[in-house]
Amino acid sequence: MKILVPVKRVIDYNVKVRVKPDGSGVDLANVKMSMNPFDEISVEEALRLKEAGKADEVIVVSIGPKQATETLRTGLAMGADRGILVQTDDSVEPLAVAKILKKVVEEEEPGLVIVGKQAIDDDCNQTGQMLAALLGWSQGTFASKVELGEGTVDVTREIDGGLQTVKLKMPAIVTTDLRLNEPRYASLPNIMKAKKKPIAEKTPADYGVDLTPRLTVIKTAEPEARQAGVKVASVGELIDKLKNEAGVL
Template structure:
């Protein structure tokens, strides 16, 4: 079974994100970049499927400028067999990402596609669902457990009321939640081996997709700083402030 895994280049989750002075975008100068954490979980799940003898090949794909090859190489070091970069200028919208991934699916014909449920930069949580609709494939989102049984896929997903279990027919698309697994670290020998693994570069034109924009970024600004709290002497003073200052009670 061939597994296609999407990985995205984002600001490392340990970095405090800053807005540019003019508010046009996020300041990325000298900022550490890494694989989106949810994409790391997706790669780990694919590798575990291969280790269990279920998957035969793992293809890591990323969309963006040449710099995203770094994240593809990281996925290769974690256990993916080969990589594909779809080269675009700057960031692209979730719908365009879904269309580009659909083109890769048509080209590679994987039996299973794994994506992170969302990226930590845009937090859109849209690409997996759009891709499933475009590719006309079964989908299981927010997966916390994934089990493959022949040509069926059982996905346990987290919902507001608890857990929901779906039975999907392959080929299918799943998006990963935090509790699906704990990603491993890439070892130095595997990092060295990853440099020799194949990595193909495609353009949107190769996939028959036109990159267009439907969204306009209006402004980026940091959240307002919270005011320091105060201590109250007794319950009566607390009630008074909640009623007359915060106005959260009548």
């Protein structure tokens, strides 16, 4: 069985994001980029399933500029077998990503697609669900535990009341949450080996997908600076400030 893992190139989570002076978006010039953290978790889970003998091949796919090759190499260095780059310099919205991934799935015929639940740049939590709808596949979202059975996959997810486990018929889409696993670090030998692993290059036109945006960003702005805290001498003073200054009581 093949497992397909989409990965996205985003600003590294350790980097402080800067907004462009004109408010048109986020400044990406000279900024460290890396794999979306939720996608790292997806790659790790796919590799663990392969190591357990539940899968034969792990394929990583990315949609973005030529530099996204570096993100694919990270996945290959972790242990994935090959990569696919759908190269475009245009901004790609979640629906277009899902349409491209649908074509890739139809071409590769994986038994399982493991997707990060969201990207940390735009925080869209849509691609996995849209892909499942387009394919007509079962879906399990926000997985904190994944267990493969005979033609099924059990997905445990955290809900307000505790834990919920859903049994999905395969093929299926699974989106990963933070507590699913701890991604491994790529060793130096594996980083060297990753340079020789194949990466196929495609374009959205190869799949006949229109990338025309359906959304318009009106403005991008930094959040307001947080005000400094104050110490209070008594409970009465605390209540007074919460009522008259903060307006929360």
